[in-house]
Amino acid sequence: MTQKSRFSCPPIGGRLFIARHGETVFNAAKRLQGDNLHTPLTRVGFAQADAMGAALAKVLGHQPDLTLWASDTGRALQTLAVITEHLGLDWHDAGRDMRLAEIGMGCWGGRYYSDVVAEIGPIVSADMLLTPAPDGETYPQIADRVIGWLADHAAEPGDRLIIMHGISSRVLRGVLLGLPVHPVFGAPVAPGLPQGSVVMIADGREEIVVTGTGGGHA
Numbered sequence: 001m002t003q004k005s006r007f008s009c010p011p012i013g014g015r016l017f018i019a020r021h022g023e024t025v026f027n028a029a030k031r032l033q034g035d036n037l038h039t040p041l042t043r044v045g046f047a048q049a050d051a052m053g054a055a056l057a058k059v060l061g062h063q064p065d066l067t068l069w070a071s072d073t074g075r076a077l078q079t080l081a082v083i084t085e086h087l088g089l090d091w092h093d094a095g096r097d098m099r100l101a102e103i104g105m106g107c108w109g110g111r112y113y114s115d116v117v118a119e120i121g122p123i124v125s126a127d128m129l130l131t132p133a134p135d136g137e138t139y140p141q142i143a144d145r146v147i148g149w150l151a152d153h154a155a156e157p158g159d160r161l162i163i164m165h166g167i168s169s170r171v172l173r174g175v176l177l178g179l180p181v182h183p184v185f186g187a188p189v190a191p192g193l194p195q196g197s198v199v200m201i202a203d204g205r206e207e208i209v210v211t212g213t214g215g216g217h218a
Contacts, residue, residue, distance in 0.1 A: 034105025
């Protein structure tokens with residue numbers, strides 16, 4: 001099995017709108033949040049969610065036929081709640097799946113970036129990818145779980161809105177777009193986008209719906 005075939009995904013019908021949650025208190029404090037379940041949005045984060053909702057409403061209209069998905073984290077669900085207000089949908093109808101969660105940061109989770117960097121050196125690459133923690137999750141492991149989620153739902157019809165995270169959404173987008181395996185991190189990874197961004201992927205092509213105003217760190 002080649003690396004590319006390992007990370008291939010089944011054909012997906014409809015459009016996938018993939019959103020990166022708004023800024024959180026951990027982001028503002030420059031802490032590594034990873035798969036931490038509840039790091040609330042800041043006021044800036046709520047404003048970013050508002051902007052995403054307004055942009056999606058222009059594309060999709062009121063009460064669109066849209067399946068809602070989010071990782072089971074507070075920041076993703078808060079972002080979803082604001083977006084669905086704009087769309088006239090009920091966020092309680094959303095499916096939740098931890099396979100959509102952020103990269104697991106192990107012993108680095110919750111720590112300040114600066115403290116970890118002081119111990120081991122830089123942990124963010126030039127293309128804004130986060131070095132896995134010694135006991136953390138790897139990029140191929142992220143790819144395996146998002147591909148598993150895709151496989152479970154590939155046959156479902158219609159458009160989907162998926163609220164995700166910085167690193168995990170880049171891997172999901174990389175898989176959907178059939179991008180080459182990253183030479184360092186070992187999985188397909190799409191270019192980074194700021195917090196508060198939304199892309200639309202259909203037929204293997206990606207369009208940016210809105211570019212957020214947040215930072216790039218996970």
